[in-house]
Amino acid sequence: MEELQYFMSNISLSSTPVSLEWRPEGKPSTKFVSSMIYELIRQHQPLVDWHRIIWIKRGIPKHNYLAYLINLNRCPTKDRLIAWHLEVDPMCPLCNREPESRNHLFFECQFSTQIWSQLATKLRLPQTLPTWDRVLQSLLALSGDKHLKYLTLLAWQSTLYEIWSERNTRLHRNSYRSADNLLKRIDSTIRDRISAFRYQNNLTASSCLQLWFSLDPN
Known part of the structure; x- marks a missing residue:
């Protein structure tokens, strides 16, 4: 502090007019x-491969952000709360069979598996055990019809959002919804999202909506 005071007191002021110049990139x-x-x-970091399934064009912002947090395992799941030395019941509020964690909720839990398996069948995804890593890899490997790819990512993020919301509702409001109810909410969310950009791109919206209606879950 004394050095700073000495430095400031010995600055010589110039009589030459001072002008300010805005040079954000050196010019x-x-x-x-x-x-x-x-x-x-x-701070710039190398681009990660999963950015293309998180920050999707015509996505739902709150779904994008939640998918980002879940992928980084930053949501306050019970295993993380316990690691922070908080006293909580470790069991999953969706199935009450296994301890709650990111990987359990998405999609090792019997409740969430029921939801995602039906959507995966509808969207023609590979029928494998729906673990977080396997689902992520199948999404990263998506190719072919761009509208089907968009619907798949939209459905995946909507599923994450509804499962996390249901988890919070059960914990904090003691209110319960069935897997079928959540599937209906996901379906409604997807229809509403497609309808929302109809005025910007009617052709794409119509194609997506027709494709969504045509997909048979059976």
Whole structure:
């Protein structure tokens, strides 16, 4: 502190007029663009392969963000709460059979498996044991029809959102919904999302909606 005070007291002020110049990229600029400033100050990391199934075009923002948190295992599941030395019942509120964790909720839990298995069949995904890693790999390997790929990712993120919401509702409100009820909510969410961008791109919206109706879960 004394060194700083000494330095400040010995600064010589110039009589030359001072002018300020905006040089965000090392060269003068007359524009302030917030997106450019963000790119300059943020910490850059290598692009991860799963970004394309999280930040999907025409996705639902709150679903995108929750999928991001779940993928990084940042949601306050009971195994994490216990690791933080909180006294909680470790059992999953959806099945009451196994301790709750990210991997258990998505999709080793009997309740969540019932939901995702029906959607996976409808969306023509490989019929494998629905663990988190296997589902993620199957989504990363999606190819072919772009509309089917979009619907698959939209359904996956909607499933994550509904399962996490149901988990919280049971814990904090002591209210229970069936797997069939959640499937209906997921179906409604997907229809509403497609309808929402009909005015921006009617052709894509119509194609997605027709495809969704045509997919037979049986």
